[in-house]
Amino acid sequence: MKEDFLHYLWKFKKFDTLNLRTSSDQEITIINVGQYLEQAGPDFFNAQIIIGNQKWAGNVEIHLKSSDWYVHHHEKDTAYENVILHVVWEHDTEVFRKNNTEIPVLELKNYVEKEVLANYKKLMSPKSWVFCEKQLSNLDDFVLKNWQERLFFERLERKSKAIYDLLEQTNMDWEAVLFCMLAKNFGLNTNGETFSKIAKSIPFSIIRKESFEVENLEALLFGKAALLNSDKEDNYFKDLKFRYFYLLHKYQLEPETEGQVQFFKHRPDNFPTIRLSQLAHLYHLHQNLFSKLSSISSIEAVYQLFQVSTSAYWETHYQFDKVSPKKVKKLSKSFVDLLLINTIIPIQFAYAKSLGKEITDDLIAFLIAVAPEKNSIIEKFGSFGIKANNSFETQSLLQLKNEYCNVEKCLECAIGMELLKNS
Incomplete structure (x- = not known):
C-alpha cells in the first residue's frame, strides 16, 4: 500500500464517516477534509473536525504508520505544529506536539470497506508496462476523452517552460x-x-x-x-x-x-x-x-x-x-508535422497565454488534423486497446505515460480513479 491511497481515501471520504473514533476512543465528525496540498508541509490544509465535543480547525497529516511521524522528523518541523488529526492506516505509537499534548489519531483500516481495498489491490497489481494495462480495454470512452484534453494541455504547459526561458534570453x-x-x-x-x-x-x-x-x-x-x-x-x-x-x-x-x-x-x-x-x-x-x-x-x-x-x-x-x-x-509533410507538434503549437499556446487569449479549441483542432505519431509508447497503448487516431491523442498518451504511469501517480490519474471506482 502507498500513502497516496490514504490521501485518496481521505480526500473523497471513501470510508465509513459515521462511526469514526480516535485511537483513544473519542468520536470524530468531519466537517471539511481540508485542501489537498501537494507540497512541503502537512497533507491537508485548513480542515475542520469535531473531536469529542471540541471543534478544531487546522491541518491533517497522513501516514501509513503513526511512527512515520518520527521517521520523517516532523517533530522538529514547526510546519506540523498545527496538525489537529493524524490519519494513519496502522497506529503503532503515540505522537506528541512540542508542548507534550498528544495528537489525535484516526486508524483508517478499521473503517475502509473490503471492496474498496480489493479494488485498489487490483488496480496496483504487478505490471508488465503500466498497472492498469489489463483493464484499459474496458475503460469508458467518455472518461478517456475528457482526460486526454487535460493531459494535452498539461504537456503544453510543460513545453511552455522552455519557451519562457528563451524569451528571457x-x-x-x-x-x-x-x-x-x-x-x-x-x-x-x-x-x-x-x-x-x-x-x-x-x-x-x-x-x-x-x-x-x-x-x-x-x-x-x-x-x-x-x-x-x-x-x-x-x-x-x-x-x-x-x-x-x-x-x-x-x-x-x-x-x-x-x-x-x-x-x-x-x-x-x-x-x-x-x-x-x-x-x-x-x-x-x-x-x-x-x-x-x-x-x-x-x-x-x-x-x-x-x-x-x-x-x-x-x-x-x-x-x-x-x-x-x-x-x-x-x-516532407511528416517533418512539418513534427514541427507542428513540437514547436508551432507550443509557441502558439504560450503566446496566446501571454496575451490572455483563449485558443484551446483551435490548437486541438490543429492536432486532430495531424496524423498520429508512431513510437513504441503509442504502439503499446494500442496493444492494450487504447488506439490513437491523431496527434492530439498521441500527445495526450505520451503525457499520460511519462508523467503518470512511469511515476505511479495512478490515484492522480482520471483513468486510475475511474478504475478504482468501478473495479
Missing part, C-alpha cells in the same frame, strides 16, 4: 524564440541540442539582416556548425567559407573550432547539411515567420508556409565534395 523576442526552437527541431534527436546552440550563438538581429541573401544564412549556419573548417574543392564551399569569415568580422562573432554535428545513423535526407540548408531557406523566404504563424488559421496554410527545399548544390550532394544523384529535397 532573447529580450522577449518571439521571432528569435521561434528561430531557436525550429533550429532544435530541425536537428532532430541527434543534432537538436547542437542546432539549438548554433541558433543561440547568432543574435537573431543578424538573421533578420542577412535573410535577404540565403547564401549568407547558409554561411552562418554551416560555419557555426564547424562544417567550413576544412578545405574543399567545390566553389560553393569556398564561397560559403569566404562569406562566413566576412560575417564573423562584420558582426564580431566568435568562430567555431570543433565539429559537433552528427551524420552517423541518419538517413541522408536528415543529414545536418540538408537540414541547415532548409532552415536557411525557410528564413530567406519568410523574414517574419512568427507573425505569419500567429495569424494562420488552417493546417493547410502551415504546410504551404513550409514548402521549403535546399540550395541547388544540395540537390546533387549530401556532403561537400561528394556528388549524389539529383533529388529536390523539400521538407
Whole structure:
C-alpha cells in the first residue's frame, strides 16, 4: 500500500464517516477534509473536525504508520505544529506536539470497506508496462476523452517552460524564440541540442539582416556548425567559407573550432547539411515567420508556409565534395508535422497565454488534423486497446505515460480513479 491511497481515501471520504473514533476512543465528525496540498508541509490544509465535543480547525497529516511521524522528523518541523488529526492506516505509537499534548489519531483500516481495498489491490497489481494495462480495454470512452484534453494541455504547459526561458534570453523576442526552437527541431534527436546552440550563438538581429541573401544564412549556419573548417574543392564551399569569415568580422562573432554535428545513423535526407540548408531557406523566404504563424488559421496554410527545399548544390550532394544523384529535397509533410507538434503549437499556446487569449479549441483542432505519431509508447497503448487516431491523442498518451504511469501517480490519474471506482 502507498500513502497516496490514504490521501485518496481521505480526500473523497471513501470510508465509513459515521462511526469514526480516535485511537483513544473519542468520536470524530468531519466537517471539511481540508485542501489537498501537494507540497512541503502537512497533507491537508485548513480542515475542520469535531473531536469529542471540541471543534478544531487546522491541518491533517497522513501516514501509513503513526511512527512515520518520527521517521520523517516532523517533530522538529514547526510546519506540523498545527496538525489537529493524524490519519494513519496502522497506529503503532503515540505522537506528541512540542508542548507534550498528544495528537489525535484516526486508524483508517478499521473503517475502509473490503471492496474498496480489493479494488485498489487490483488496480496496483504487478505490471508488465503500466498497472492498469489489463483493464484499459474496458475503460469508458467518455472518461478517456475528457482526460486526454487535460493531459494535452498539461504537456503544453510543460513545453511552455522552455519557451519562457528563451524569451528571457532573447529580450522577449518571439521571432528569435521561434528561430531557436525550429533550429532544435530541425536537428532532430541527434543534432537538436547542437542546432539549438548554433541558433543561440547568432543574435537573431543578424538573421533578420542577412535573410535577404540565403547564401549568407547558409554561411552562418554551416560555419557555426564547424562544417567550413576544412578545405574543399567545390566553389560553393569556398564561397560559403569566404562569406562566413566576412560575417564573423562584420558582426564580431566568435568562430567555431570543433565539429559537433552528427551524420552517423541518419538517413541522408536528415543529414545536418540538408537540414541547415532548409532552415536557411525557410528564413530567406519568410523574414517574419512568427507573425505569419500567429495569424494562420488552417493546417493547410502551415504546410504551404513550409514548402521549403535546399540550395541547388544540395540537390546533387549530401556532403561537400561528394556528388549524389539529383533529388529536390523539400521538407516532407511528416517533418512539418513534427514541427507542428513540437514547436508551432507550443509557441502558439504560450503566446496566446501571454496575451490572455483563449485558443484551446483551435490548437486541438490543429492536432486532430495531424496524423498520429508512431513510437513504441503509442504502439503499446494500442496493444492494450487504447488506439490513437491523431496527434492530439498521441500527445495526450505520451503525457499520460511519462508523467503518470512511469511515476505511479495512478490515484492522480482520471483513468486510475475511474478504475478504482468501478473495479
